[in-house]
Amino acid sequence: MKMLTLGPAGTYSHRAARSVADDDEIEFRESPTAIVEAVAGGEADRGVVAVENSIEGSVTESLDAFAGYEVAVVKEIITPIRHALLAQRGDFELVASHAQALAQCRSYLDANYPDAKLEAVASTARGVERARDDPSVAGIGHPDNGGEGTDLQVLAEDIQDQSSNATRFVVVAPLAERSDAGSKSSLIVYPNVDYPGLLLEMLEPFADRNINLTRVESRPSGERLGDYVFHVDVEAGLYEERTQKALADIEAIAEKGWVKRLGSYDSETVLN
């Protein structure tokens, strides 16, 4: 099974992917969009992308890719994220990391390195690679990227602004592998209409059937200002009658737009 995730080796996405595949099955891409596109196009069997962080919120690029390409979500992986500061020496001038990691460590960096410049790069491991090549650069990433046997010192550990920093990853697969079985389901709704009470109407079919929503996120549709696509996660499987009935109601509300079922799946928490 060929599995794609965010590279180079050593990213948090790579660590999440390793919890569901052997390391020799994993290949790397530079962005969530590239991963989702490749899986939708049948170039790979699976992709692992970050979707949400407990401190920084959505990985909007992943959500937009789910709306823009035809893929299924087949599993959720939740993992605690503990960031380390890695550099060849302490007097670095620039910190390079994934935008989410820089944001998750904002207070630490402000307090300890107020003069350091920050540079957002494609992934934490890409920033660590920059730090390996350049003594004036530090990276933020998993501590295993540095320490003994590498050229990098672990200058500080657990530098995230909240000790409970968790990230939600999902495993995507080609659409044909979408399942109705699982304790959670992800949907995307584009109503393509706008009137008072629309959002309330969209929530009622779930509330009326006692279906718990674990997440609602609006993303700009790209069509016009104020026009949104809604990403909805529910604590119910698509196989359940109550979910199917709720979806029939949602489809009626979104008759001028569309409703996409990304699929049902189970969740796993991994400590790595």
Ligand SMILES: O=C(O)C(=O)Cc1ccccc1
């Ligand atoms: O850059 C990485 O290592 C990723 O996998 C993306 C990411 C960045 C920060 C927190 C969680 C995931």
